[in-house]
Amino acid sequence: SQKIEQNSEALNIQEGKTATLTCNYTNYSPAYLQWYRQDPGRGPVFLLLIRENEKEKRKERLKVTFDTTLKQSLFHITASQPADSATYLCALDMDNTDKLIFGTGTRLQVFP
Amino acid sequence: DADVTQTPRNRITKTGKRIMLECSQTKGHDRMYWYRQDPGLGLQLIYYSFDVKDINKGEISDGYSVSRQAQAKFSLSLESAIPNQTALYFCATSDSGTVNNEQFFGPGTRLTVL
Numbered sequence: 338s339q340k341i342e343q344n345s346e347a348l349n350i351q352e353g354k355t356a357t358l359t360c361n362y363t364n365y366s367p368a369y370l371q372w373y374r375q376d377p378g379r380g381p382v383f384l385l386l387i388r389e390n391e392k393e394k395r396k397e398r399l400k401v402t403f404d405t406t407l408k409q410s411l412f413h414i415t416a417s418q419p420a421d422s423a424t425y426l427c428a429l430d431m432d433n434t435d436k437l438i439f440g441t442g443t444r445l446q447v448f449p
Numbered sequence: 450d451a452d453v454t455q456t457p458r459n460r461i462t463k464t465g466k467r468i469m470l471e472c473s474q475t476k477g478h479d480r481m482y483w484y485r486q487d488p489g490l491g492l493q494l495i496y497y498s499f500d501v502k503d504i505n506k507g508e509i510s511d512g513y514s515v516s517r518q519a520q521a522k523f524s525l526s527l528e529s530a531i532p533n534q535t536a537l538y539f540c541a542t543s544d545s546g547t548v549n550n551e552q553f554f555g556p557g558t559r560l561t562v563l
Binding site: 440 | 491493494499508541545555
């Protein structure tokens with residue numbers, strides 16, 4: 338069955354460092370992958386999309402990579418800030434139908 | 450005003466009761482979705498609708514039904530609620546014409562079935 342794995346353990350880092358979150362998937366050939374941010378008690382908010390033919394995408398302090406051979410995406414936040422503390426979800430397009438399958442998310446905590 | 454609204458925001462009900470969760474959007478999007486979120490399981494797709502006359506089952510549709518009353522309204526019903534339907538429910542919308550295919554989520558409805 339299709340599976341998306343994100344590190345279920347919280348990632349704790351110091352302010353100013355780069356946070357790197359991992360999303361691994363199996364049994365998929367997604368046309369694209371998205372990353373969302375979710376704060377406690379709120380709905381997810383879209384951050385970035387990367388397509389299967391793209392290796393890297395950047396937006397301000399955010400960078401996403403996509404390796405379709407390894408079936409892995411990495412999400413980086415550079416110069417992290419306490420305000421970046423949240424849960425980050427990756428989501429894959431199911432068979433190019435715009436139906437998303439979400440990972441369980443990784444909670445990021447940035448300490449001052 | 451919020452672009453995607455959900456009512457109610459919180460609901461406590463008893464086993465066997467019929468419950469309806471409502472979602473409205475002012476974004477003019479053609480696509481709408483219902484998800485549930487459980488701790489440790491992430492978001493799971495219940496139903497989705499790509500236009501008013503299109504309704505499709507998601508990963509976990511058993512025990513649920515939906516109605517797309519208009520482009521802006523998509524409601525989720527639990528015909529006979531059971532305790533394992535206790536969860537956080539999210540409605541989302543998207544526009545088929547956008548490049549990023551991003552989904553916009555409502556604030557969520559926390560449902561407790563006793």
